[in-house]
Amino acid sequence: MSKEINHKLAKLQKKYSSIGQDMNSYLEGLLYTNPLSYWDYINLETLLSLQRPKTDFPDEEIFIVYHQITELYFKLIIKEITTICNNGKVVSDIGEDKGWKKTLSTNDFIEHLKRINNYFKALISSFDIMIEGMERSQFLKFRMSLLPASGFQSYQYRIIELMSTDLINLVEKNYRKKLSKSSDLDKFKKIYWMKGSVELKTGKKTLMLKNFEKKYSKLFIKTYQNYKKNNLFKKYNALKKKDQKNEVLINQLKLYDLNVNVEWPLVHYKSAVKYLSMPDKDIIATGGTNWKKYMPPKFQKRIFFPNLWTETEKENWGKNWVLSNFK
Numbered sequence: 001m002s003k004e005i006n007h008k009l010a011k012l013q014k015k016y017s018s019i020g021q022d023m024n025s026y027l028e029g030l031l032y033t034n035p036l037s038y039w040d041y042i043n044l045e046t047l048l049s050l051q052r053p054k055t056d057f058p059d060e061e062i063f064i065v066y067h068q069i070t071e072l073y074f075k076l077i078i079k080e081i082t083t084i085c086n087n088g089k090v091v092s093d094i095g096e097d098k099g100w101k102k103t104l105s106t107n108d109f110i111e112h113l114k115r116i117n118n119y120f121k122a123l124i125s126s127f128d129i130m131i132e133g134m135e136r137s138q139f140l141k142f143r144m145s146l147l148p149a150s151g152f153q154s155y156q157y158r159i160i161e162l163m164s165t166d167l168i169n170l171v172e173k174n175y176r177k178k179l180s181k182s183s184d185l186d187k188f189k190k191i192y193w194m195k196g197s198v199e200l201k202t203g204k205k206t207l208m209l210k211n212f213e214k215k216y217s218k219l220f221i222k223t224y225q226n227y228k229k230n231n232l233f234k235k236y237n238a239l240k241k242k243d244q245k246n247e248v249l250i251n252q253l254k255l256y257d258l259n260v261n262v263e264w265p266l267v268h269y270k271s272a273v274k275y276l277s278m279p280d281k282d283i284i285a286t287g288g289t290n291w292k293k294y295m296p297p298k299f300q301k302r303i304f305f306p307n308l309w310t311e312t313e314k315e316n317w318g319k320n321w322v323l324s325n326f327k
C-alpha cells in the first residue's frame with residue numbers, strides 16, 4: 001500500500017473515531033456502493049417531474065418552470081445572506097476542520113453580496129424570457145384555474161426581506177415614522193405587503209393572504225427573531241467606521257437595494273401590466289387585490305439600507321432618476 005493511501009487511512013480513522021464510528025464498517029460499505037451518476041446526483045428525473053400543470057394549455061408549463069427557477073435562485077440568495085449574517089460559520093456534524101473560514105472579513109462580505117447581486121441580475125434579465133414566451137390569451141385562461149394562489153405567497157421572498165433589514169424598513173411607508181418605537185407585533189401588523197393582499201372593494205384580507213398567514217406566520221416570526229440583531233443592515237452598521245466607508249461594499253449594498261426593491265419589482269410589474277391591464281378596465285388580480293396601486297416600487301418605497309441614500313434619492317425611489325444616478 002502506498003504511503004499516500006496509508007496517510008489517507010490514518011486521516012479517515014481519525015475522522016470516524018472523532019464521531020464514535022468504526023472506520024472498518026464504512027470501508028465495507030464502500031465495497032458495495034455503486035459509482036455515482038449525474039442524474040442521481042442532481043435528482044434530475046425528480047426535478048423534471050415537478051411540473052404538474054392544472055390545464056392543457058402548453059404555456060402553463062413555462063409559467064411553472066419559471067417560478068421554480070426563481071425559487072431556486074431565491075434559495076441561493078438566502079444561502080449567501082445566511083453566510084454573511086452568521087459570519088461565515090459552517091456547522092458540520094464531523095468535528096473536523098474543513099478549512100472553511102470561521103470569520104467573515106469585509107472582502108468576504110463584498111464577495112457574497114456580489115453573488116447575491118449576480119443572482120438577482122439573472123432574475124431581472126430573464127423575466128422577459130417568460131414574458132416573451134407566454135401567450136396572453138393562454139395565460140388569462142389558465143390563471144383562473146390557479147386561484148387563489150399567487151406568487152405573492154412566495155415565502156422565500158419574505159425571508160429574504162426579513163434577513164436583509166430591520167422590521168421598521170418593511171413597514172408600510174406611511175406608518176414608518178409613527179411606528180418607529182412601537183412593538184414588533186404592531187410593526188408586523190403594518191408590514192407593507194398586507195396592503196397588497198386585501199380586497200380592493202371591502203379592505204378585507206383575501207383568502208390568498210389568510211392561507212399564507214396560516215402556513216408561514218410562525219416561520220416569519222422565527223426568522224425575524226433570529227435575524228433582528230444580525231440582518232444585513234445590522235451587519236453593515238456594526239462594521240468598524242473605516243470598513244463602513246469601503247466604497248465597493250457600499251456600492252454592492254446599494255445595488256442589492258435597487259435590485260430587490262426597484263429593478264425586480266419593475267420587471268415583475270411590467271409582466272402584470274402586460275397580462276392584466278386592459279384599456280378600459282383592468283383584469284382583477286388574485287382575490288381582487290389593488291395590484292396597480294400596490295406593486296410599483298415608487299408606491300411601496302421599500303429601502304433596506306436607508307442610511308446609504310440621500311433624502312432626494314429616497315424621495316425619488318422607484319423612479320428612473322435614482323437608477324440613472326446610480327449607474
Ligand code: HEM
Nearest residue numbers: 066067070150151152154157193271272275285286289291
Ligand atoms: C405572468 C407573470 C406574472 C404576473 C402576471 C404576476 C402578477 C402578480 C400580481 C398581480 C401580484 C399582486 C398580488 C396578487 O394580486 O396576486 C403579484 C405578486 C407577487 N408575485 Fe407575481 N406575477 C407574475 C410572475 C411572478 C413570478 C415569476 C414570480 C416569482 C416567484 C412572482 C412572485 C411574486 C411575488 C413575490 C409577489 C409579491 C410582491 C410584493 O409583495 O411586492 N410573480 N404578482
